[in-house]
Amino acid sequence: MNKSQIRKKILKIRKNNFNKNLKININNFISFLKLNTDSTNNLGGYYPSNHEIDDLEILDLLEKKNFEISLPVIRKNNQMDFFKWSNNDPLKINKFGIPEPISSKKFYPDILLVPLVGYDNDLNRLGYGGGFYDRYIEKIEKIKKVIKIGLAFSYQKIKNMPFSKYDKKLDFIITEKEILK
Template sequence: MQDDIPAETTEYASPPCFMHELSPEYRVEALRWDGWSGVPRWRKAERKRPLDGRLALTQHDREARSSRIASMLDLTISDYSGRIVGTYWPFRGEPDLRNWGTQVVERGGRIALPVVIQKGWPLEYRIWTPGDPLERGVCNILVPAQGPCVQPDIVIAPVVGFDEAHYRLGYGGGLFDRTLAIMRRKPLIIGVGYAQSRIPTIYPQPHDIPMDVVLTD
């Protein structure tokens, strides 16, 4: 999702460590010893496995998994009437929920897509109806060319990784958490991703906001 598209901003004077070559159990203990200063570096290394895994999926497999996630969303939300659902345009092998978004509109709901306004700023969600014009935004992702800015009642958040406490591992820019932090009322936050993206913990920091539920294939 484009909420976390900007690269990691933390820089290190020393070369990267080899934690990605160690067992998950050892990495957990090593990070506890290293403390908070090691979290951004660890997260950057940890993203590679789930990203490589989902990009390796065939188109058929990705479509089947996306369909299962869409079915789980219907069971979780059930009533879309009058509700604004913040969804997304798929990026780098994320579950493709575009057809599901169209069905939300057909069932009386509205969908909104996130737009990156400026690096370091919260996202802006804009109402979009199938057929409305789209334009290329950050990382060439399609975003609404126009439309009112709204706050979603439900936010669908694609994950790179997720942990048992429902914290989300994104792309590293922090836009998702920054956006949720300024919302006037808390939306229902639903993470979506592939089951292979589960990790023991992302080592949540004070600015990280947990999702209410995570749905997988």
């Protein structure tokens, strides 16, 4: 199967199996961050849509622990940047129907939570096909080191995933059942 066929199949599975109660254990996630990151406290998250694993509870808790939080904003030419955001800040809806921060303070996260459609045991990620995260990761890694953490449901794992030279590997993938590194 090619990426497009895999994407379509997994999105259907995710929609049919979506359960808001199926989530990453927040305490395990916080412990994981403490063990696997330097004393950084600046994180880029995402606003969940299309039956993605919900990271808003994680972002809220980390903000209460004095993390600086940012969310992506889609720009021209399929580019993306992150902007500072707090749980109480207003959001606007982008052309894909995803809420984005209104803030004008560009932000370069040290830790990046990445939504995904599929993944494999080698930390390869299948996204929606627009290349937004691959381009952003390439751009930010020219500026600084960033820890890339994919969040997914365990049933999104793919045995043999096709990937190209443009696809960026993740450092970790966390599901409700396991942590891949």
